[in-house]
Each structure stands twice: as structure tokens, then as C-alpha cells.
Amino acid sequence: VPEITNAFPVYRPLQEVAMGSLESTPPRGEGCLLCKGPLKDCIEGLFDTRFGISGKYKLQRCRNCGFEQLFPIPERATLKLLYESYYNFGAETSTLYTKLRDRFLFSAIYRFWACIDGDVSFHLRRGEGRLLDIGCNEGRGLRIYSRNGFQVEGLELNEIAAEVARKAGFSVHTLPLEEFDRASSYDVVVLSNVLEHSLDPRGMLSDIRRVLMKGGKIWISCPNSMSWLRVVFGRSWINWHVPFHISQFSPQALKCLLQDVGYVNIEIKQVTPALWATQSLIARLCSRHGKKNKQLRNPFMTLILMIFARGFLFPILWAGNRLEHGDCLLVTATKG
Numbered sequence: 001v002p003e004i005t006n007a008f009p010v011y012r013p014l015q016e017v018a019m020g021s022l023e024s025t026p027p028r029g030e031g032c033l034l035c036k037g038p039l040k041d042c043i044e045g046l047f048d049t050r051f052g053i054s055g056k057y058k059l060q061r062c063r064n065c066g067f068e069q070l071f072p073i074p075e076r077a078t079l080k081l082l083y084e085s086y087y088n089f090g091a092e093t094s095t096l097y098t099k100l101r102d103r104f105l106f107s108a109i110y111r112f113w114a115c116i117d118g119d120v121s122f123h124l125r126r127g128e129g130r131l132l133d134i135g136c137n138e139g140r141g142l143r144i145y146s147r148n149g150f151q152v153e154g155l156e157l158n159e160i161a162a163e164v165a166r167k168a169g170f171s172v173h174t175l176p177l178e179e180f181d182r183a184s185s186y187d188v189v190v191l192s193n194v195l196e197h198s199l200d201p202r203g204m205l206s207d208i209r210r211v212l213m214k215g216g217k218i219w220i221s222c223p224n225s226m227s228w229l230r231v232v233f234g235r236s237w238i239n240w241h242v243p244f245h246i247s248q249f250s251p252q253a254l255k256c257l258l259q260d261v262g263y264v265n266i267e268i269k270q271v272t273p274a275l276w277a278t279q280s281l282i283a284r285l286c287s288r289h290g291k292k293n294k295q296l297r298n299p300f301m302t303l304i305l306m307i308f309a310r311g312f313l314f315p316i317l318w319a320g321n322r323l324e325h326g327d328c329l330l331v332t333a334t335k336g
């Protein structure tokens with residue numbers, strides 16, 4: 001049953017929280033990932049709709065700042081195992097789905113599609129200078145950013161995926177960002193659907209600020225916790241993506257966090273990719289707790305539903321974005 005009531009967070013800027021309005025200290029654990037405030041449950045019964053990992057999760061909301069996060073948050077070691085078991089797209093190089101997808105990504109049709117559907121991975125942005133792609137996986141983005149004029153490097157903790165990218169000729173670091181000693185090196189750092197996976201989003205943004213040159217840009221894409229699709233699809237919303245998505249950002253929460261860490265000129269756009277709408281629909285129709293959802297990798301079903309979503313639902317998708325309830329946030333900010 002979709003969770004309709006209390007579906008959107010009411011976000012309070014961190015500055016306001018710091019003014020002494022803390023309700024109480026967290027009873028256990030560390031509380032809110034952003035302000036350490038106490039948490040309350042807001043949506044229960046979330047489960048993995050993609051890989052069939054068993055276990056039920058909740059969404060918790062901070063009583064102080066309104067930030068939303070997963071509960072329970074897996075331990076770092078558990079997450080590493082989960083990524084290595086389920087997130088090895090490097091091992092999935094010869095399926096029909098990935099072959100068709102790779103052809104599509106380098107075609108003129110894709111550029112046209114990204115133009116109308118929303119460029120969630122910044123594949124249309126041309127420029128120059130040094131670019132670091134954090135969470136570059138097997139290097140698909142690196143190929144595209146490199147073609148667009150940048151000198152690219154990747155950072156990927158998943159050794160297997162990093163090795164695939166290196167074999168393709170890219171320089172890929174496997175150090176955690178906090179140990180990365182390249183202060184003031186990059187013109188652009190890309191976080192394409194990565195920040196929501198972080199156990200410490202504030203630390204991640206501040207580490208990135210350190211490696212950016214003065215005036216350098218950070219490009220972030222992530223799901224929007226204010227998305228209308230979250231209300232319509234309830235627990236099947238594809239962007240719950242438990243247990244991998246730790247944080248759910250609203251535009252206000254992300255903007256305040258970026259300001260807090262020291263970024264300026266923060267611009268946030270909203271888009272609703274047809275693929276994401278399609279995946280929510282497939283999750284709604286085909287996901288069962290503890291069972292792998294094979295239809296999410298079915299290229300024909302995906303393509304047909306994507307064309308339907310883009311071709312027929314475009315007025316709704318467009319209106320959702322205009323009303324600031326789009327499915328994806330696209331953020332650009334500058335190191336101040």
C-alpha cells in the first residue's frame with residue numbers, strides 16, 4: 001500500500017536547528033547523519049525491489065532538520081560485501097541488455113534522448129580541464145566525459161569494476177575519498193547518483209571541496225525525496241533502493257548542506273527520466289520480497305515502457321518537474 005500521509009519531509013535549515021531548537025539527544029545510535037538529531041520512523045516495510053536481498057527496512061526522519069535516512073543502516077563491512085555481491089556490473093558485460101545499452105549510450109539517438117528526457121549523468125556537458133568521476137564503476141561515464149573534452153580520472157572502491165575501467169585505459173583510484181591526497185586538483189568533480197549511497201554525505205562533500213580547485217564545480221545527481229513518483233508508487237518507488245540508498249535528499253536539504261560545507265552558486269534543476277518512471281512501474285508490477293526482479297533487466301519491456309512514459313506521460317512528467325516534485329535533482333555548485 002503506498003504511503004500517502006506524511007509522505008514528504010518538512011525540511012528545516014541546519015542553521016535554524018543550530019539556533020538551539022534541538023528536541024532531545026538521540027536515544028541510541030548516532031541519530032541524524034547531518035545534525036545528530038533524534039529520528040522517528042516515517043515509512044516502514046521497504047524492501048529491495050531489484051536484486052532480491054532479503055530484509056525489511058524503514059525510512060527515518062530527523063525531528064530536528066527533517067532529513068531522511070535508512071534504518072537500519074548496514075555496517076561498512078556489510079555494505080562492502082553487498083556491493084561486491086550485487087553491484088558488479090563489470091561482470092555483466094555480455095548480456096543483451098548491456099550490449100544494447102552500450103550501443104545506445106554512444107549514439108546520436110542517446111544524445112537527443114538525454115536532451116529531452118534529462119541528462120542525469122551529465123553526459124551532454126562539454127568542457128575542459130581535469131574531471132574526477134566518483135563512483136565511476138567500470139568507466140562508462142569516463143569514456144563519455146573524455147569524448148566531451150575533459151581530462152578524466154575515476155575513483156571507484158569496487159576493485160573489480162575499477163579494474164575493468166583501467167583495462168579500458170583510464171586512470172582509476174581505489175582510495176577512499178578521505179585519504180585522497182590531491183588537494184585543489186580538479187576543475188570538476190562528478191557525483192552521478194552516488195551521494196545518496198554515502199554513509200557520511202557531509203564528509204563526502206567536504207572532501208570533494210578539498211580536492212576541487214578554487215572556482216571548481218561539483219555536479220551532483222540524486223533522487224528527489226519530494227518526488228511525486230514516491231507517493232504514487234509507495235514502497236515500489238525505484239529510488240528507495242534499499243539497502244544501498246542511505247540518504248534521501250530534498251532540494252532544500254541538499255542546498256543547505258552544500259552551503260554549510262562551503263559551496264556557492266548552487267543551482268538545482270529537476271528532471272524525471274522516463275527510465276526511472278519505468279523502473280518504478282516494473283518494480284510495482286514484478287517485485288517480490290526476497291526474489292530478484294529479472295524484468296528490470298528486460299530490454300524490450302524497459303524500452304516499450306520508456307517510450308510510453310516519454311511519449312504519453314510527458315505533460316505529467318513536465319508538470320512534476322515544474323512543481324518541484326520531479327524524480328531527480330541535478331545540482332551544480334562552485335567551491336567558494
Ligand SMILES: [Zn+2]
Pocket residue numbers: 032033034035036037062063064065066067
Ligand atoms: Zn537532522
